[in-house]
Amino acid sequence: MVKAVLEAIPVTKARNNLLPLLARIERGAYSFSITRHGHPIAVVLNFEDYQRMSETLKFREGRDFSQRLNQGLGEARRGELIDIDEANYG
Numbered sequence: 001m002v003k004a005v006l007e008a009i010p011v012t013k014a015r016n017n018l019l020p021l022l023a024r025i026e027r028g029a030y031s032f033s034i035t036r037h038g039h040p041i042a043v044v045l046n047f048e049d050y051q052r053m054s055e056t057l058k059f060r061e062g063r064d065f066s067q068r069l070n071q072g073l074g075e076a077r078r079g080e081l082i083d084i085d086e087a088n089y090g
Contacts, residue, residue: 006033006043014044
């Protein structure tokens, strides 16, 4: 899983230590951001984490998701709640 807070590494340090950094990422225990002059310019993370993030973003950007989310929020605000055992997920 991707860490919520990424370690910031200057681009020169990342370039000089790329193979050891990649080994840590490959084990799935590490992600980091690359900075130039103190400003983030890239994020390096495990490919599986990237795929999960990408799929989540695609799902969230879908029109159906937004409509259903807004509908559900409106129902909750109006107190139109149902017992979870009675929920229809399909």
